[in-house]
Amino acid sequence: MSATNSSQVRHGTNGQFSIKKHKFALNFNSRVKSDKAELGSPPGYVTNAQFNVPVVEPSDVNLIVKKSWEIASGPIRQLPMNLFIMYMAGNSISIFPIMMIGMLFLKPVKALLQINATFKLIEGNQSLFQKFVYLLGNLLCLALALYKCQSMGLLPIHPSDWLDFVEPQPRIEFSGGSLSH
């Protein structure tokens, strides 16, 4: 049954057309009704087609790990370049170094916020380590940004940065007086 169906499909678009083509019909009484009931599949559609599903092999697992490593080591690999850019930017506070610092901050912070989405991509037996490397890389980037801020003097780590918040001491004792002749 399935063989006839498949042969039919191979020869014509529908039952009528195949009926027209065939000069001799062997069992057309019983088939016509059933043909009317269900239309043939659209062209190119195979209901029970058999595909060649590749078999997972051990060499492919290595690929997954490799890909995951790529994701995990991305932030660390950016580090030297960032270092170079920051070195070139200098410590003066002007618009471009500030923009660069901003970018430097933004990237790892963004990455850390989306860390769960990224972790889903990381698979394989080394995933735990890779996740750690990814986190470390981002943290290193952040550290680099902080270091740059510090060297530019943008971090409030000196007492002078908190001077404005020092409250004046309340006056408790009052004195006064004047000279007389």
Add this chain to the structure above:
Amino acid sequence: MSCACEILRIIYALYEDQIHKWDWRQQFIGIDVDSCMRSNSETKDLIFCTTGETNVISAINRKGEIAWRNIQEEQGRLIGSSLHKTDGLITVSLYKTKNGSKIFIRKWSQDDYGFLIAENSHFLQGSQNCLVSIDASKSLVNVLCGESGSQLKKFQFLVNKDQPNAKPEEQEWTNLDGSPTDVNLENDCIFVGVDNLVCLTSFSLHYIALRDSRWSNQPLPEALPGDKRYVLERILNQNGADVGYFGLKIVRNTKETERFYLYKVASDEDKSGGLQWLTTFPKIQKVSILTSANEPSHPQFYGVSSTKTGIEISKFGLDWKVEKSVSTNFDCKSHANSLHRFSIVQFGSEIEFIVTFDDQRLASFDSKGNMKWSREEGLSSIIWSQFVSLPYFSASSAKHDFRSPNDFLSLSSFKNRIYSQFVSIQEYIISLYESFLTSEKKTLEAVDEESREKSLVSDVFGFHKLLFIVTKRGKLFVLDNVRNGKIIWTHFDAKLKDDIIEEQKRIDSIEMERGRKCDKIPVISVYLQRHNLFTPKVTIVSPKGYLISYNPLEGRVEDSLDLNTRIKLSMLMHHADDQGIKGIILMNEADKVTFYPESTRETFLSHKNNYYMLVSKQTSEQISGYSLRHLQPTSPGSSHEDIAQRVWSLSLPTLIGSCLQVGWKEVDEHVHSQGKVLADRAVLYKYLNPNLVALINRGEESTDEESGKINVVQFYLLDAITGSIYYSVVHRRASDPVHLVHSENFIIYSFYNEKQRRIEISSLELFEGKEMPPPPPVRTPPKIVEHLSFIFPTGIRAMRETQTIRGITNKHILIALTSGGILSLPKIFFDPRRASFATSKYASSAAAMEEGGVYLPPYIPELPIPSEGIINYNQSVADVNHIYVGVSSLESTCLLFITGLDIYYTRVTPSKTFDILKDDFDHLLIIIVLAALLLFSIATKYLASRKTLNAAWK
């Protein structure tokens, strides 16, 4: 050529456009007018006025403006002036010290310029009292000096430009017969004519014609009860010449004249001799005579008397009856009606009376009694000034609602506040509407009396303030600081005037005895008792216990009180009572304490443990601290005396003729930053002890060397609570003038270095170190005291620091130079860390910037006087005595009022105007650009949405 001139003129105008934009200056001729005379040249309508105490010779035109002014030695005193017919104006000044006196005789030209034609000076041994008589027609000046009536010396000078410094003819009398005892030549005697001396003792009138060398006396016209006394009065003619008349008047304690006896000194020909009584005028205070060249023997007599509503000028006929009299009325509460000097000037046939009142108002009246002009010369002798804030809307609309106690917690005051805001918005809208309707803006000067109150409204930035002023002659002024110093209110108080003059005389006599002049400290104290915008209250305390409370906004005396006791200390309390009034603590010589007003005693009692008072005399080395912590609440019926308790006393090393100077910080000073950021970004915390006092004592110290004595200046830092000295420095061979500035954590003082013969400025800064200071009850001395001295290239007359409302703005030090300039120099130049900074690794500005620190200019001993730092450009201010500082509501701006012979008001912005937009800021452009951007964004939004829709359809 003319084209070039035109261009130059245009450029010149560019620079001059900001003159008097926000500053003004008023010039004066000084107080204590000696005489006023009309220029003898017929073409020039000038009136020459000479002033005694200020020692100024000036010419005033017929509008009452100064044509020229010559300022003589400040310490000197003008004792006589007279006008020569054609030659010039002769003046005599005396400069008195303990060891010697100097007479300056000068002759000035009578033209528009007042050139010095001839000058002569003479040195006298010892402190001398001198009287002068000038015979202008012969250019002869007779100066009679002596310490008593029996020892007299006469110097006759011939003022001639060909013989400068010609030796005078001297004549000496010793042991004169019948000389009156116990007379002071200056106070009790007058020189009449060329060589007649008349002295007054309590019993008789003494008289000597110097050519006779014999005293004779004459009984006084009548015996007087205790509250009245006799006063001798000179009578001069219109040229300031003495023609042989003098007056003797009876004065009551209240300065009212009862009778005026007119005398004539017999001339040489008249052998009957002696003094001749001519007539008696009732009520007349001053008499002046008009002599004409045609009839020298029949002078015309004019007398002036004060009435309840003004003054009355009378002309007397030959029979001494009043021939003609005119009276003029003015407000006698605002101005004095008692007279100081009276002179007559003649313009052709026109006669003008120049009257100087006791409050030093100089006024000119024509023969009908109309005032032609008047000058408030009292403003040249300001002893105290204070900026008083104005309310944000007119006081009249708020008058009834804002008298309630300003307790900020009660519902009613909250309602008041809301209401006041509502009223201010309403007034603002009305004013906007009005200015919209009246197209032409009223000029500020055109504001008349009725709208005076309306005009007393603060501007947005709080620049518009009132200047409350007390003068040496007991007159209170309230000036408008933006309308060129327009006088808003005046008030004259005769009692205050007498107190000030008496105290000044006392100080002078003490100084004369000690032979050393101390810096002038104000003889009165003034306190702003109530800060309320609508009802400010200023209280004046005189040293004799006379108190006046004045409302400067309404020009009303609220209260006056005479305690009849000598006040040795007055102090404003820091805590206000529920009426918003800060009490004044007054302590008399017996340490008895009173409170003013009495009700503030209750407020004081709740804080009594925390109040300390520092008491010292200017001329002693003893300093003591007093406390009132034992004060008990009053129970009715118990009569007790609040005696202050001495908690500490300190005696500084003894100096001969010491003069003490005390420098407190401003009471309500705001210090924004609690520390100083160093170049390595560490913090040096400031030492901000509010009870720290800077003391300077100066005098002579005896040394072991042969030279004997040297002048020293001693500097101390003292804690006023405990009396402990935290720091001290002695400058040997240094002397006055000493000026002191004490603010925040720095002290700057200047002195004269006698060894190097230069003015030096010493600067101190006090720090707690790099650790946070402990909280207040713990008292620690400053851990770090930085001290550095600088050389200042010129003399200093006054020094002050700028003050701003929150203390964020950098400080500048304002220095009044002897040349008349006011220098504003950044505080950074006085930084004592400049020397150590120069050797640090941050010494270059680039290095300091690199480290984010503050750059200090490297140390150079001389302080610069940059010409752009002279804030009064070409408006020189003569003889500056004091710089008063006020704050505006704008943080960047500090208001200045400089007083001296001239007064000058301006404002300074030490850190530039960082908190307001620049004048040339283009509001229109910004609005257009913003509006355009907004439109663009709306349009693009619309276009973008249409585009996406279209794309979806495709």
